[in-house]
Amino acid sequence: MATSAYRAWVRAGRPWKKAGPIADLEKYAQRHGIAVLGTLGNTAHLTASFPEDHTPFSYTAWPKRLSGYVVTAIDLANSRGLGAAILRDARAGRLPWLKYLNTNGRHYNHSDRFRSSRPSNDHHVHVSIRTDHLTTDITDYDxxxxxMDLSDRVTLPEWVRENHPELDETISVRTALASGYGHARSAKDAVHGQVLPALAALAETVSAIRADLDALAETLRNPTD
Incomplete structure (x- = not known):
């Protein structure tokens, strides 16, 4: 049964807007071809006896009651491991605006810093934000x-090219860095397409530093003057 809040919203002309972080997440998804599954809820959401964050009059708004008709939730396709990436950042304390996250059939909540979970019907990515961050700018959240710049490429170390001829001679910096974000669709992709090149580049850098340190140590042991 529709609530009095719904009826008041209808009388007001059904106004609504997206909270800042929700609008920013929508733009991010659109920019990278990730399907936006919804912000404002359908009729079932809007007329529910206990309306939640897909409505501009949510009964679960937290920590402050909504001021104005603002939608504080978004549903996105779980493309490229998006849900896992957001969960990673939430657990690291990087998302002060996040109230809860549903993804891969689990619910993660701010109440325990997203450490534990309980079952959810959502296998897509549902993000709900806090009402004390309605105007927070997260345009730089990636x-x-x-x-990142797609044109910047690095040459793979020689030993990688010799042992893995299936790899391109160069790889984008974005792809190399992606190994830390869980982009790979399979273990094979991770090893051959992302993790291996990233680790190889790191190993080459470490080797160069070690060689410089060895040379410095040799110079200190055998000064020429």
Missing amino acids: PLGLD
Whole structure:
């Protein structure tokens, strides 16, 4: 049964707007071809006896009651491991605006810093935000590392090219860095397409530093003057 809040909203002309972080997440998804599944809820959401964050009059708004008709939730396709990436950042304390996350059939809540979970019907990515962050700007939030420069490429170390001829001679910096964000669709992709090149580049850098340190140590042991 529709609530009095719903009826008041209808009388007001059905106004609504997206909270800042929700609008920013929507733009991020659209920019990278991730399907936006919804912000404002359908009739079932709007007329529910206990309306939640897909409505502009949510009964679960937290920690403050909504001021104005603002939608504080978004549903996104779980493309490229998006749900896992957001969960990773939430657990690391990087998302002060996040109230809860549903993804891969689990619910993660701010109440325990997203450490535990309980079952959820959502296998897509549902994000609900806190009402004390309605105007927070998260335009620089890049959970999948997709906004980095795609043109910057690095040459793979020689030993990688010799042992893995299936790899391109060069790899984008974005792809190398992506190994830390769980982009790979399979273990094979992770090893051959992302993790291996990233680790190889790191190993080469470490080797160069070690060689410089060895040379410095040799110079200190055998000064020429």
